[in-house]
Amino acid sequence: MVKLIGAALILFAGTMIGFMQASRYAARPRQIRQLGYALQRLETEIGFGFTPLPEAISRCAAHLAEPAAALLRGVNERLGEGNELTFRECWERSITANWPVTAMKAAEQSALIRLGATLGISDREDQIKHLRLAMQQLKAEEDAARDDQARYEKMWKSLGVLIAALVVILIV
Amino acid sequence: MLSRVANLLPSELHSILGRIPDRVKEAVEEIRIREGKPLEISTSEGFWFVSESGSLHSSPDEAYKPSVEICRKLLEKVTNHSLYTMEEELRRGYITVAGGHRIGIAGRTVLENGSVRGIRDVAAFNLRIAREVVGASASILPHLLDMSRRSILPALIIGPPQQGKTTFVRDLARAVSSGAWGHPAAAGWTGRKVGIVDERSEIAACVRGVPTFNVGPRTDVMDACPKAEGMIMMLRSMSPDVIIVDEIGREEDADAILDASHAGVSVIATAHAKDLEDARGRPVLRRLLDEGAFQLCVELRRAQTGGLLSRVLPAAASKRAPTAREPTATKGGGAFG
Numbered sequence: 001m002v003k004l005i006g007a008a009l010i011l012f013a014g015t016m017i018g019f020m021q022a023s024r025y026a027a028r029p030r031q032i033r034q035l036g037y038a039l040q041r042l043e044t045e046i047g048f049g050f051t052p053l054p055e056a057i058s059r060c061a062a063h064l065a066e067p068a069a070a071l072l073r074g075v076n077e078r079l080g081e082g083n084e085l086t087f088r089e090c091w092e093r094s095i096t097a098n099w100p101v102t103a104m105k106a107a108e109q110s111a112l113i114r115l116g117a118t119l120g121i122s123d124r125e126d127q128i129k130h131l132r133l134a135m136q137q138l139k140a141e142e143d144a145a146r147d148d149q150a151r152y153e154k155m156w157k158s159l160g161v162l163i164a165a166l167v168v169i170l171i172v
Numbered sequence: 173m174l175s176r177v178a179n180l181l182p183s184e185l186h187s188i189l190g191r192i193p194d195r196v197k198e199a200v201e202e203i204r205i206r207e208g209k210p211l212e213i214s215t216s217e218g219f220w221f222v223s224e225s226g227s228l229h230s231s232p233d234e235a236y237k238p239s240v241e242i243c244r245k246l247l248e249k250v251t252n253h254s255l256y257t258m259e260e261e262l263r264r265g266y267i268t269v270a271g272g273h274r275i276g277i278a279g280r281t282v283l284e285n286g287s288v289r290g291i292r293d294v295a296a297f298n299l300r301i302a303r304e305v306v307g308a309s310a311s312i313l314p315h316l317l318d319m320s321r322r323s324i325l326p327a328l329i330i331g332p333p334q335q336g337k338t339t340f341v342r343d344l345a346r347a348v349s350s351g352a353w354g355h356p357a358a359a360g361w362t363g364r365k366v367g368i369v370d371e372r373s374e375i376a377a378c379v380r381g382v383p384t385f386n387v388g389p390r391t392d393v394m395d396a397c398p399k400a401e402g403m404i405m406m407l408r409s410m411s412p413d414v415i416i417v418d419e420i421g422r423e424e425d426a427d428a429i430l431d432a433s434h435a436g437v438s439v440i441a442t443a444h445a446k447d448l449e450d451a452r453g454r455p456v457l458r459r460l461l462d463e464g465a466f467q468l469c470v471e472l473r474r475a476q477t478g479g480l481l482s483r484v485l486p487a488a489a490s491k492r493a494p495t496a497r498e499p500t501a502t503k504g505g506g507a508f509g
Binding site for chain 1: 182183241244245247248251252253254255256257259262282289290292
């Protein structure tokens, strides 16, 4: 009886781990796409609205789903704290602090951090160029993330169950 | 003085400047911040380099030198992290912030079709602390009244740079617009509609079009607008009784002032000149004086004590007085009739 319950638990845990891994693969392209939308909106706010950066960022955050919204909100919180950080520092810190919560990887992170170093400190044309560049990079990462999703999502779903089954067989 | 700009300065600079002697702190007019160069402050008495401990030196050796990081922080603070919203300001080379303070900037310029489009790589700042002196015009305004029209006479305000001309006309705008005429005979007069054409954003120090100085309740400000065009626009759309402009000197300014004065509007203008004779040496001013655009001329000097010294003269005082006075009367009357 105890053996049976143990085996069921192992099977359940293995399945769950597999599904979690699979869902990370599914979430990554989605989150990258959201960030892409955010940057597009930022481009509009900067390019046509002349909106000051803190306001533009809070507007973008308001229209985004988590966890991408948390990244932007974090930037504004740090800007508003009055501890004299430059925008680049606020941006970098918020991204590094919030990154583990997201399903995204280092490539997207470095593209975003590079963008942060240029936001707000040059004229409009320059800002738009930098935003477009970052969007292109994100797009490339999104495509790669989609390939990964197609390749690994299903695999992880079944792999979890199979490994759990293997463990059960070995134990029994 | 320094406390007014505290919110603009990065904390490092703020704490260093906070340590300078109180007497100097009150008198600071300009703070000059250059990347990697000694921090400098200037008052009406002279200039000093500031060391990290806040002591003042006349030689730059011991002075504190702001780093790249500090300059970047300062730039982000004054632009609210959004340099791109300040393109027009960058083209002009200075940013006006709330409170009327002016931050002059220098660096590498970006050209477009041969004219300056903006400044990139800002490396030097000149923070000029604005002072609003309410009542600066109180002693002079009673001499400028136009009893028949219950308004102010057209006048040319002259003085060398940094003598308080702008401060004076700003207070004049406030007084005329709020009806604080300061003369017993004018007790019942109402305020007049005042139009300020503020090409360099110095009179009203507008932030997003809203004056940050008190220029009175009936005052409209055309901010950052070329004077000649602005005066015509004001005339056309805002029906002012009085138009105030700063630092006239170009031919088209004269045309616009004559236009306005023929339309029955009192124009108050300032110009750089030592005195009335000196002003007559400038072709544009001579033309305006000769054609009777101004009835009075006010010479301003800054007194040692900090107040204003002034001398009010009839604008047509010199040799050609009779011919200059004639057209004034007929033109003014003609426009009104």
